Amino acid sequence: MPATPRRVTQRDIARLAGVSQATVSLVLNNRADADVRIAPETRDRVLRVIAETGYAADPVARRLAARFNRIIGVFTYEPAFPSGSRDFFHPFLLGIEEYAERVGCDLLLFTSAPVVDGRRRIFHQDNRLRLADGCILLGQEIDGEELHRLNRDGYPYVAVGRRDDAGGPVPYVGADYATAVRRLVEMALDRGHRRLTYLGMGITAESSEDRRRGYLAAAAAAESARHRSATAADAETVLDDLLADRSTVAFVEDFATVVALERAARRRGLAVPRDLSLLSLGDPTVPVPTDLAFTGFRIPREEMGRQAVEVLARVIDGSASDVPQRLLPCELVEGDTLGTPGQAAGRP
Amino acid sequence: MPATPRRVTQRDIARLAGVSQATVSLVLNNRADADVRIAPETRDRVLRVIAETGYAADPVARRLAARFNRIIGVFTYEPAFPSGSRDFFHPFLLGIEEYAERVGCDLLLFTSAPVVDGRRRIFHQDNRLRLADGCILLGQEIDGEELHRLNRDGYPYVAVGRRDDAGGPVPYVGADYATAVRRLVEMALDRGHRRLTYLGMGITAESSEDRRRGYLAAAAAAESARHRSATAADAETVLDDLLADRSTVAFVEDFATVVALERAARRRGLAVPRDLSLLSLGDPTVPVPTDLAFTGFRIPREEMGRQAVEVLARVIDGSASDVPQRLLPCELVEGDTLGTPGQAAGRP
DNA sequence: CGTCACTGCTAATACGTATTAGCACGCCGG
């Protein structure tokens, strides 16, 4: 492999066309301001040479001079393409890619970020954030200190998912979990449920907090509204607990857990929703085989991705008046797992 | 949003540490050659200032000066994150990301490339290829002219999947379809099959050509070895055709088609592999529901992605002696759809 | 005391583009 032949530059074009490098740049950028004029024949000559040589501007040099790149960074706190085939990031990326394509931006995945304590770090030696004009942050839990630093540095970014303040408000495009969960609770109350249990994932992410907040706000009207954490592996003991408490409906944050619960119930001869209603608080992020349509809501992941790019573009070009924060509504899914309490009593 | 405060540069560090910008650069790059020496105390002073200010080198400027970016471009001829979870690219991207992370490179997805005639184009005005040190090309069919141009420009790239010459040999990491198909044909012949049919996808991609070549090479020993194209929608007429020809085994390129064929056979009271053997020439690229384990082979997509990055890295740093071309073996899958011909005759 | 080698640093320049101040020229009006 021979040393890369030096690429064609504006200087080369200039020499061939008998003009200055500046003129080439002016022609390329179609400048026609009052104080910049190029004779049509000169312009044509330059354009002809450009076409002949197949010249293409070096985006790196362009960025250094112009301060903009048309590159949008994407930082994921976990690998962007996990091996589990159905993955958490995919719908977001889909939306991000779609909108990036629309606005003519390339996407830079920060795969070079080193992993410390099982999590990628944005900031490290030889930090490369500035390669992009701005950055989209993806991940369930985002490090507060890193957000602080981003804010301090004035680096343009948008988080996907609502974030608490971190040395100032954090720009985000999130999903309105609180409202969605509140609606589900109200639906359950409407159907006559009085003893509720919320089964969280036991993590401290804002997304979890918002769901819980929505639950607590609406569940005040219930006779009993408990709250505990649960995983799929716990299914058996959790089910014991639900029965002991005479809860008639459970709001389950994690999809795998709700599937495991239903299966555990079936094994004991209990039917969903006849004997127990199960609501899912978000669609699956890992592939869990089930043929049951769970009642719950859908997270507008794709749309979140799209809007994140849109918002970021405005942060970058400075047209965002203040810190943009958007919450998108979650669509309720009418499944088959919400019934009325005491349905079982009717037919013993 | 206030105007971005000017970022900290080496000049700032230099001023604060009372040295020159060059010294800062030398310290940063840990230069300790014979002809470059920095006193330990000076080095420490500079490093201290760097730590205090949180300075991070501008990767754009670095690239302009150093000619390398540690950015690997990824060009996909279709959107990288397709919506019908039909994700052809995913396993490749997974391998690419994994290896990129390992070698400390970021990944640039060329989403800005415009779509003309339903296909993205690498070359267009304001072509941004040079942002990356090199590029990985993904897509079943890759435009020959664009490969020509890449070769001519001396741009470092690697195609995923074997490619025919295009104004010179094309660097690639592909799958050895020819050998895999040949093995399957030999297996079928061993089991006593004598009348074979190959069902292709009717596209001109190299991957298709290689499968067909492997088939033709090994099928010479058969009594009848036909070749035609078929899609899932054709299943019924294709089945008629197979029966009329008394073919006992079909080699099916497209996974959806093989699934449709089996279903069509079942509808007619025929069993696979008792009455007809069906071999799949590659794992699914679209999710097709089936509970049958097809005999065939698996394409090492993830490994292809990994090795593509590895090879590209060597092309970029010039350590690839000649044009690298690798074919990875496909793992044979022992499924339940290859039987012996005339199995049915035994029990009418 | 001149020469030489060695140390530790800096000045200068390159990378390729974008921008801006301003030059040279021709033309017109007075």
Place this chain on the structure above:
DNA sequence: CCGGCGTGCTAATACGTATTAGCAGTGACG
């Protein structure tokens, strides 16, 4: 013939980093 103005372009510079030639200072050695 001079001032003024519009036209069409160029020279110079900035962007932030990497590299290299070479300078000043010091000590050793003949």
